[in-house]
Structures are given as structure tokens and as C-alpha cells.
Amino acid sequence: MHKNTKSGVEATVPAQLGALPSWYGDLLGEVKETVAGARLRAQRAVNTELVQMYWRIGKLILARQKQEGWGTKVVGRLAADLKAAFPNQRGFSRSNLMYMQKMARTWPEPIVQQPVGQLPWGHITLLMDKLETRSDLDFYVTEAVRNGWSRALLDRFIHQALHVTQGSAATNFDVTVPDESAVLKELARDPYRLDFLGLDEHHAEHELEEAIVANMVRFLTELGVGFAFVGRQYPVLIGGEEYRIDLLFYHLKLHRYFVFELKTKDVRPEHVGKLNFYVSVVDQMVRDKERDDSTIGFLIGTRHNKAAVQLALDASNNPLAVTNYSAYSTLSPADRELVPSEEDLSRVVQEAIDAVGHTDAPSSPEQLR
Template sequence: MNNELTGKAVVPAQHRGELPPGFHDMLDDLKPIVRGAHVRAQLKVNTEMLQMYWQIGRTILERQGGEKWGTKVVDRIATELRTEFPNQRGFSRSNLHYMQQMARTWPDPIVQQAVGQLPWGHITTLMDKCKTRFELDFYAQHAVHHGWSRDRLTAHIRSGLHLAQGAAANNFDVTIPEQSEAATQIFEDPYRLEFTQLSDTAAERELEDALTNRIIQFLTELGFGFAFVGRQYPLTVGDTEFRIDLLFYHFRLHRFVVVELKTTKAHPSHLGQLSFYVTAVDRLLRDPERDDRTLGILIAESQDATTVEFALQSQNQPLAVSTYAGLPPGVRELMPTTDDLCRLAHEVLHGGAGTG
């Protein structure tokens, strides 16, 4: 092709080594396609491996039941499989026992269940640490839903999340009966707040500071669906400004959630204050066409069940009461202070001078 003015040949941009318009936009479109294919391929490999493990475990169980095989036979199977497939990992003696345990625990095809979407390491953790089928299914479903790492899964099992979730005292069955079950499940009792490193004598502002300074950990403890809106969130009612300790929005339930913190025992007056804040959020922040009624939760140092029950029944706003577990008494005092750590760092940098 020639330039009409000069008569010289015009070389297309791509032939001159230049990139055509829209090239980088096209790359941006291609990259997610490749990443998505990689993820799907990894999931498919994991699914096929779990299906194979489950079938191996079931086959061994069936032969053991019919022919009374002992553990030495399983050891020999492990040896033979490793010899036949030297480049494939996973055929150790212990893994074969896990495969049998998996087939025994989940007799239906594994890939049709939530646990079938987890990595093998998560599944062995579940089988090692969970005592009942309810616990196995609870943690498998939550691990899939929340995308927990293996360490996070282990931490939740150790903390007894299946006992805490949905255990917070509340009045939802009366105030929001149609959504009572869903609302109940987003609150726990107790909340595990050891990461704050606070003692049992911490002030409320110290607890609030610790939670907001470690908001990602606190959101993880609260569970899936919570989005942080603000701390000491200001609301003007009449001619007075009030401040909410912590305000969240639950994007799955489409509700604001007011959190009030008390480092003392829960008291009926605390619920009166919380109810006022919930009403204010409903009137001033909630969009009636988009949001359901605001929920309030009081997280206190301790509670008396009967007092809390009576106090909840006297309120017409949907409220819950929970407690928190921090460091055991005396532990905070034994932890090194900032000065201790600075002094230790100085001694290390200077070759242990002054340590005697």
C-alpha cells in the first residue's frame, strides 16, 4: 500500500514492530481466560485424584470385609503401587489408611459432596481432628464456602466453631421470625479474640482499638459476609451526636449490624442502649427498598443467661448477646512489653552485651 502524497510504500504498524491500538486491552481480556483455565484444570486434577483415592479405599475395605485382610496386606499394596507407579506420589502406607477411612466416613461418592471440593491435606485434617459426622460435614462445608487454608481450618476446629456458631442469645424468633434462622447463624458465642492480646482487665476503648487495628482478623472471626463500615460511627439524633462502637454491613443478609463492646458483664441497660442505636441506624442509614432490618449484637465480657433472656424479651429490636474469650488471666502480664523487646533487640545487635 502506497502513501497517496509521497508515493512511498506504507508498512503496517505490526510489521514495523509497533503494537496496534487496543493490543493491551486484548491482553487484559486474554489473561483471565488463561487463569480460569488453570484453576479449572487444577480443580479437575484434584477431583480425579480424590475420586481415585476414594475408589482405592472402598475397594480395600470391601476385600478386607470379605477376605479378612490384615494390615500387612495393606502395607504390601502400598509397596506394589509405589513400584508400579514410581512417579506418582500418595501411595504411602499411611495414605492408604486415610483412603480407607475416607471411604468408610463418606460411603457415597466423594466428589458429590462438599468434602470432595477440598484438597487432600484438608480432608486428612478433618479425619484426624473431627469426632462426629456432624463436625466433619460442618467444617467441610465452611472450608469450601469461605476458602479456608489448612491452618485456618485447623484453628477453627480447635476453637470449636461448630459449638459457637449460632449460640448467641437473641430475640430474633419474635422480632424477625421469618429471617430468624439466617440471622441467628451469623452470630457466635463466644468470639475468640485472643489475637487482641488483651488482659481480662482491659478497658472498652482498648478492646475497640485492638479490634479495629486488627480488623482483618476480627472480620475473619465474625465470619463470611461482614463488611466493616466504621468505628465510633457518628449518628445525630435530634440535637445530640451519638457514636456506635463498630458498624458493619452484612452483604449476604443485606442488613446493617451494630456491634457494642462491653468489657464488663452484660447488663439490661446495655441492651437498651444497643436497641436505641439499632433504631437510629434503621431510621437514618437503612434503605427500606434494599436493606432488611438492622441487627444489633452486644459482645460483653460475661453474661447471666436469665438476666439476658429477660432483657432481650423487653426489647422490640432484633438483638443478640455474646461473650468474648481473650487471653487467660495472668497471661498478658507474662508477655514481653515493647521495652522488653527493644532491649532484647539491642542486646542481640550488640553481641549480647550486658546480659552477663
């Protein structure tokens, strides 16, 4: 036997085949990627067909209930008979049939024509458990499909009331970047929920900054899809004097730099002026003018006078946003160690659900993320 390790792919081949061409490792890697991609597409197709089947079953139950006027007891009998008829297929528990009925009632139009039809069944049941109105449901469906959220992340954003906080920050985007105002406003939440930083009520700016950098993966999740971290206390030399930007990010989809300035006290109008200056600096000295669009500035503080801040924003020539954050817990550090995280709680709840067959539909890669 001998091994070819071209391009990091280790291929063990029979010795009698002789020396392999130098490109064999690349070929093997490409074929494996093709197989993996096909498997993922097949799994997604199976999930889509499963959701469509559940919706059709739900429609049948609703139609028969409307026609005959019978109650939920028949659903229990139907579940038992379906399990007997299809003993090797999961997903026909009474609770799951009730979910199917609720889905068909919530989305009466053909499910295949709607974004919700692209979500895993576990996401859909979570949405129906947590939300009441169709508008709220459709908001999270759209965001989950667009951003590829896992079920745990979807649960987190519902808990944080993203549909209320998203786009609620004070900005001047309508004037400075009118063509992209709607897209950029979606990134500006008010407030940002940074409780995972574990800071107490009296933290300093450098402590906030250090905590964000130490928890950068969680912070990027809070910001939304597309952000990449460039640097902390990013240095810029102007006329022989060095200036430092608290946090600098780059958005891979929007092709823009984002300047983040942090304040642990009330945001004042003069802070907006400082942010405007830093955005101009990045625009002139960091941005690639052939590739990147204009830089965006975010000023994040504990609170602000909305009227005064809006006047300062309106007087700025760069696209800026001012928003708030919450980053401390009322629990002591010792007590916080004893409190399970959101991921812990989500895992425990899901294990309990699986144990009682609450949602006993087949798993998909999206559900297991």
C-alpha cells in the same frame, strides 16, 4: 519496542506492529483473566478426580479386608508395590492408603455426590485427624466448602469448637426476623475467641475497641464471611446531639448493617436497651431502605445473666443478639512474644508432615493457601 498501559495492563509489543488500538490493554487483560480462570477450574477438577480416586482405592481396600480378613500389613506391601508401579506419582504412602481407607469408611456413599468431595485432600486428612463423629465432620465440611476456608482456617475453627459456639448466642431473631432467623443465628457465636488481640484480663472498653481495629483482618475472619468494616465510633447526629456507635459493619451478602456494642463488664438488661436504640438510629438514618434489610445489633461482653438478658431481648422490637467473648491470655506480654502463633504452629506441623510423606498427595491452590 513500545508499551501500552491501558487499564493498568502493561503490554510490550514489537515496534514494527505500529501503534496499537486504545482498547488493546483491555483485551489483553480479559484474555489473561480467562486463562487464569480456566487454569483454576482445571486444577480444581484435577483435585476432585484425585479425591474420587482415593475414595475408590479406599473402598477396594475395605472390601478386600472384609472379604479376606487380613490386617494392615498388607497395606504396607500395597503401598510399596504401587510406588514401584507408579514411580512418578505421589500419594501412595502407607499412611495415605490408611487415610483413603478411613475416608471410604467415614463416607461410604459415592464421594462425588457429597460436599466432602469438593475439598482438597489436605483438608480431608485434617478433618479425619481432628474429629470423630460424622455429624461434626459434616458440619466443618459444609462450612469449609461454603466459605472457601484454607486449611489453616479450617484447623483454627476446629480448635475453637465452632460447631459448639455457632448459633449459641441469645437472640430474638425467631420473632423479629423469622424468615432469616436460621441464617442470622449462624453468625452469632458464643463465645467469640479474640485471644489474638493480646489483651490482659483488666483491659478497658477503649482498649478492646482499639485492639479490634488494629487486628481488623483477624476480627473479620472471626465474624465470618461477608462482613465489611464501616467505622469505629461511628457518629450519628440526632436533634443536635452526637451519638457514637462502637463498631459498625455491613454484610455484603445479607445487605444489612450490623451494629456492634462492646462491654468489658457483665452485660446488663439496660445495655440491651441502648443497643436497641442504636439499631433504630442506623435503620432510620443510615440504612438505604430500598436496598438494605433491617439492621442487626450485636452486644458483646464478658458474661451475662441469660434469663435477664433474654427478657430484655424479647422486649426489643429490633433483631438483636447478646454474646460473650474471651480476649486475654494468662501469659505475660513478654511470654506471649515467645509463644508461636497458630499460623506458625500450622506451618511447622505441615512442614514436618511433608518431610515424612505423611500426606504426599499433589498440592492444589487450595492446599497452598
